[in-house]
Amino acid sequence: MSDIHQILKDTFGYDGFRHQQEKIINHVINGEDALVLMPTGGGKSLCYQIPGLAMSGVSLVISPLIALMKDQVDALRLNGVEARYLNSTQSQETQQEVINSLRNGKIKFLYVSPERLFAGDQYLVGVLRNVNLNLVAIDEAHCISQWGHDFRPEYRRIAGLKKTLAGVPFMALTATADPKTKKDILDNLQLKGSAEFVSSFNRENISYAVQPKQNSRDKLVEFIRERKGQSGIVYTLSRKATEQVSRLLQEYNISAIAYHAGLDTSTRAKRQDDFINDRVDVVVATIAFGMGIDKSNVRYVVHLDLPKNLEGYYQETGRAGRDGLSSEALLFFSRGDAITLRKFIETDNQIQNEILSNKLNKMIQYGATKKCRRQYLLEYFGESANDTCGNCDNCTTSFETFDGTIIAQKALSAVSRLREIYGVGYVIDFLRGSASKKIKEEHTWLKTYGVGKDIPKSQWQTYIRNLVDDGYLKIAEGKYPVLKLGVKALGVLYDQQKVQLIKEEIVQSKKTEILDLEHTDLFKSLKELRMKFASQEKVPPYQIFSDKTLIELSTFLPHNFDELIMISGFGQIKMNQYGEAFLGRILKFCKAQNLQSNMRAMPVRRKIRSKTQSDISSSTQLESLRLFKDGHQIPDIARIRKLSSLTIENHLIHFIGKKELDLESIVTHDKVSKIKSALHETQGQGLSATKALLGDAYSYTEIKAVKASL
Ligand code: ADP
Ligand code: ZN
Numbered sequence: 001m002s003d004i005h006q007i008l009k010d011t012f013g014y015d016g017f018r019h020q021q022e023k024i025i026n027h028v029i030n031g032e033d034a035l036v037l038m039p040t041g042g043g044k045s046l047c048y049q050i051p052g053l054a055m056s057g058v059s060l061v062i063s064p065l066i067a068l069m070k071d072q073v074d075a076l077r078l079n080g081v082e083a084r085y086l087n088s089t090q091s092q093e094t095q096q097e098v099i100n101s102l103r104n105g106k107i108k109f110l111y112v113s114p115e116r117l118f119a120g121d122q123y124l125v126g127v128l129r130n131v132n133l134n135l136v137a138i139d140e141a142h143c144i145s146q147w148g149h150d151f152r153p154e155y156r157r158i159a160g161l162k163k164t165l166a167g168v169p170f171m172a173l174t175a176t177a178d179p180k181t182k183k184d185i186l187d188n189l190q191l192k193g194s195a196e197f198v199s200s201f202n203r204e205n206i207s208y209a210v211q212p213k214q215n216s217r218d219k220l221v222e223f224i225r226e227r228k229g230q231s232g233i234v235y236t237l238s239r240k241a242t243e244q245v246s247r248l249l250q251e252y253n254i255s256a257i258a259y260h261a262g263l264d265t266s267t268r269a270k271r272q273d274d275f276i277n278d279r280v281d282v283v284v285a286t287i288a289f290g291m292g293i294d295k296s297n298v299r300y301v302v303h304l305d306l307p308k309n310l311e312g313y314y315q316e317t318g319r320a321g322r323d324g325l326s327s328e329a330l331l332f333f334s335r336g337d338a339i340t341l342r343k344f345i346e347t348d349n350q351i352q353n354e355i356l357s358n359k360l361n362k363m364i365q366y367g368a369t370k371k372c373r374r375q376y377l378l379e380y381f382g383e384s385a386n387d388t389c390g391n392c393d394n395c396t397t398s399f400e401t402f403d404g405t406i407i408a409q410k411a412l413s414a415v416s417r418l419r420e421i422y423g424v425g426y427v428i429d430f431l432r433g434s435a436s437k438k439i440k441e442e443h444t445w446l447k448t449y450g451v452g453k454d455i456p457k458s459q460w461q462t463y464i465r466n467l468v469d470d471g472y473l474k475i476a477e478g479k480y481p482v483l484k485l486g487v488k489a490l491g492v493l494y495d496q497q498k499v500q501l502i503k504e505e506i507v508q509s510k511k512t513e514i515l516d517l518e519h520t521d522l523f524k525s526l527k528e529l530r531m532k533f534a535s536q537e538k539v540p541p542y543q544i545f546s547d548k549t550l551i552e553l554s555t556f557l558p559h560n561f562d563e564l565i566m567i568s569g570f571g572q573i574k575m576n577q578y579g580e581a582f583l584g585r586i587l588k589f590c591k592a593q594n595l596q597s598n599m600r601a602m603p604v605r606r607k608i609r610s611k612t613q614s615d616i617s618s619s620t621q622l623e624s625l626r627l628f629k630d631g632h633q634i635p636d637i638a639r640i641r642k643l644s645s646l647t648i649e650n651h652l653i654h655f656i657g658k659k660e661l662d663l664e665s666i667v668t669h670d671k672v673s674k675i676k677s678a679l680h681e682t683q684g685q686g687l688s689a690t691k692a693l694l695g696d697a698y699s700y701t702e703i704k705a706v707k708a709s710l
Contacts, residue, residue: 004029007053008046011079013549013571018043019199025050028135028169033191035141036173037182038199040318041296044173045072048137051169052109053081057132058102061111063139064152067272069111071294074539076109080573080650082620082643085111086124099124101642102131114154117161125164133168136161138189141172145184159188175201175318176311179382201314201381205321206329208373209393210366213334216304217245221252223302223330224282228254230299231275234284235316237305245304246284259285276540278531290316295540296323297547302330306337308345309359310366310380323546333367335461361481368465370394370502404501405492407455407463408472412489414448415473420484424475427483428452428460466501522554522589529585533578544578545569552602553582557590559597566602576650581686588684624651625661634701649701657708667702674698675706 004025008014017025019042028034028051038044052059063069069085076083084098084107101107117124138144143152162170172185186195211219224232234256236242242258249256257271257280274280276295283289287307301320307313313331321327338360345356362380369376373392378385388395414431415422422430429436430443433450443449452460464483467473474486491497517523527541527550534541549569558564564579590596624647627637634652638645655661663672675690675698682689690703 004050004054007050010572011053011081012046013079013567013569013574014046015566015568017046020197021047021050024197025054027197028171029054031169033169033189033195034171034197035182035185035191035195036171036197036199038173038175038197039201039203040175040315041203041322041324042175042199044139044175047173048135048171049076049081049109052135052137055134057134058105058107059109059135059137060128060133061109061137061139062114062117062158063111064113064143064155065140066113068139068294069113071540071543073109073111075294075543077644077647078537078539078543078574079571080647081109082107082647083109083111087113087116088119097642099127102127105132106642114152114158118154118157125161129164133165136165136168136170138170138172140174141185142174142176142181144172144188145181156188159190162189175315178311200378201383202374202378202385203318203321204391205324206317206327207391207393208317208329208331208377210331210333210373213304213332213337216332217248219332220245220302220304221249221254223300224249224254224256225252227300229281231278231295231297232282232300232302233290233298233316233319234282234302234304235287235289235307236284237286239286241304242284242286246282249282249284254282255280256282256284259283259289261286276542277534278541287312287316290319293319294322295319296542297325298322298327299325300328300330302332304332306331306333306341306367307363308341308356310363310377311359313363313366314377314381323542323548325548325551331367335364338364358477361475361477365465365468365475368462369469370399370466371469399502401500401502403498404463404466405497405499407452407501408467408492408499410448410451411460411464411467412472412485412493414451415483415485416489416493417446417448418443421482423480423482424461424464428457428464431455431460432457463501467499470499472499517551517554519554519557519589519593522586523550525585525589526550526553526582529581533581545574553586555598556602557586557595557598558583559587559590559599563597563599566599573650576653580684581688584684584686584689621651621654624648625655628652628661628665649704653701653704653708656705659709663705663709666705671698671702672706675703676710679703679707679710 004022008017019038021043024034024036024047028048036044036047038047048059048061061072063072066087066089069087073083073085084101086095086098090098098107098110102110112124138155138158141155144155144158145151170189170191172189172191174181174185185191220234234245236245239260239262242260246256246258257274259268259271263271271280271283272289272293275283276293298320301317303313303316307316317329320329341360342357345353345360347353366373366376366380372386372388372395374389375385375387390396410431411427414427418427418430426438429439430449431452432455433453455463464473468475468486471486471488472492473489474484476482476484492499530541530544530550533544537544546569549567552567556563556567558567561575561579561583564570564583565575570579624637624641627640628634632640634645634648637648641648652661652666656663656666667675675694678690678693682693687700687703687707691698691700694703
């Protein structure tokens with residue numbers, strides 16, 4: 001069995017585990033089941049991918065979304081791992097070919113939707129029973145639960161699969177953590193007792209902010225213009241708004257497109273593709289957008305309308321900053337939105353209405369709170385958190401306060417006189433002495449009726465919110481959010497305790513800094529290079545390297561391969577494929593600017609180096625070598641093994657590098673010396689420069705082979 005740290009570095013190019021990844025991975029390798037709760041972007045995939053790689057045999061990954069499957073499979077293949085997917089969009093022929101590869105032990109990871117898995121009398125399950133299956137991973141496992149927000153009936157059948165495949169470890173992974181859903185997953189799958197791994201849901205790199213919705217579209221334009229060239233998502237509730245807002249942005253020369261479920265499939269696919277491939281900066285979308293995308297360099301997520309609940313909001317904002325770099329979540333908040341939404345959630349089911357209504361109330365409270373937004377979010381999801389995070393608008397804004405004791409006394413005694421059974425609206429009307437028929441007659445006889453006439457309704461809302469934030473009042477759960485006295489109420493009512501309230505004006509606010517780069521030109525140039533490789537490989541740029549990798553490159557300026565391998569994201573395959581080209585750009589830039597390597601500035605922990613070139617040949621490499629020695633050509637081998645020619649090429653080149661395969665078995669003698677001199681001439685400029693110099697008579701394979709032999 002391979003060391004999991006070695007796999008992390010060699011295959012994925014990363015230097016250390018995050019959160020509880022290491023614990024989870026070891027647990028699964030020991031044959032145990034696991035339930036993994038981690039926020040979006042936390043790194044769930046590695047939790048099953050590394051065990052899968054460390055063990056012999058194939059891992060099954062059940063995933064609900066076809067787009068996501070393809071993304072994951074592409075990412076694995078770029079790192080040299082044999083991953084395939086099966087779904088209903090593929091031709092019969094392709095599906096059969098995948099199944100054959102599965103039978104022949106050619107696949108390390110098989111991604112499949114539950115619908116496909118259980119289709120046709122569970123044919124596929126039968127196949128799986130007869131292969132060396134090392135692990136079953138259930139992605140988006142909250143789909144099992146009816147309590148979750150996207151229940152998928154087919155997921156309930158996984159429980160049966162677990163019985164059929166007794167002995168194979170099962171992992172359930174999700175970013176939705178509420179206790180009911182969690183319990184449902186554990187019960188349904190009968191995961192073994194010690195199986196839970198809950199990570200903090202805190203997304204440190206995302207800063208949270210809320211702004212009043214007045215003039216939101218102007219504010220939005222300004223916000224985006226200040227972030228020119230960065231990727232962002234803007235969510236609205238209606239399709240019409242997505243069209244209007246994207247047009248508005250275009251008028252300001254912002255590269256933006258609309259996305260919603262009303263567009264035809266091909267337009268949707270094209271637009272999503274443009275966004276993923278950095279061809280447009282901003283998508284203005286309904287929540288239909290984003291489910292299936294994994295784009296790691298989304299720098300901001302803006303909500304123009306109030307979402308229905310915090311689960312959805314947190315998931316949507318979570319699409320920002322998967323690469324771990326600073327990102328922003330901005331909500332435009334209005335109470336008017338809440339009224340509209342409340343109509344939407346009315347159904348025939350009373351219990352359901354109450355649940356949804358409670359969730360909406362929590363969403364409104366998030367928008368209105370003056371306390372740390374991160375703390376509010378984390379506590380909502382059942383985690384304790386510090387009072388201040390330093391990275392949300394409330395934490396970076398100072399509010400001017402005033403002595404609001406009298407106001408507080410009025411509000412608290414009103415709540416108390418009304419026996420703590422009325423909602424905010426009623427209490428305010430009561431305080432303001434409203435003549436409305438809604439106010440019960442006996443209430444108009446009370447002493448506190450009308451004591452708050454001098455304060456406008458909207459101002460009362462703010463004050464009451466403030467009193468709730470500070471524990472003087474509380475809002476009870478239930479269909480109607482009823483105001484009750486909070487733990488600190490008695491001191492104010494009976495002990496003359498002073499209360500500070502917030503004035504509306506904001507004194508000073510600090511803007512969060514996003515990217516702080518010294519060598520922006522180099523960063524741009526590396527981005528360009530990444531784009532070139534991405535279109536060559538037909539994958540999104542972030543799958544070649546994340547922005548984080550490019551930032552590290554332009555910050556630490558590695559000068560040779562030994563330094564390059566220390567950069568996050570450079571595994572062995574990517575090192576071979578792209579290392580030289582990126583290094584070439586950096587060296588050229590450094591030469592022009594007279595800059596030295598800055599690797600010394602890299603945190604020490606990261607400098608533990610793994611083996612650069614693995615001395616161990618894997619079984620898959622050996623298999624390619626065997627076929628080659630049997631007289632098959634590279635395209636043949638690719639066909640036989642159902643791998644790409646590129647992969648086979650890399651396998652063979654590995655052996656040339658180790659002098660276990662004769663160079664001239666791939667490159668004719670007369671070409672070798674020409675390639676050698678071309679390599680010499682174009683040193684540091686990347687293989688494409690060498691290729692350009694040599695012309696069409698020479699292939700990349702030949703050039704790479706000669707290079708490996710040197
Ligand atoms: P999730 O599925 O939990 O939303 P992913 O598995 O997609 O998250 O991981 C998010 C990003 O973080 C990916 O780009 C992934 O490669 C990266 N990542 C995961 N684990 C690590 C790690 N230990 N070190 C560096 N990057 C990591
Ligand atoms: Zn905060």
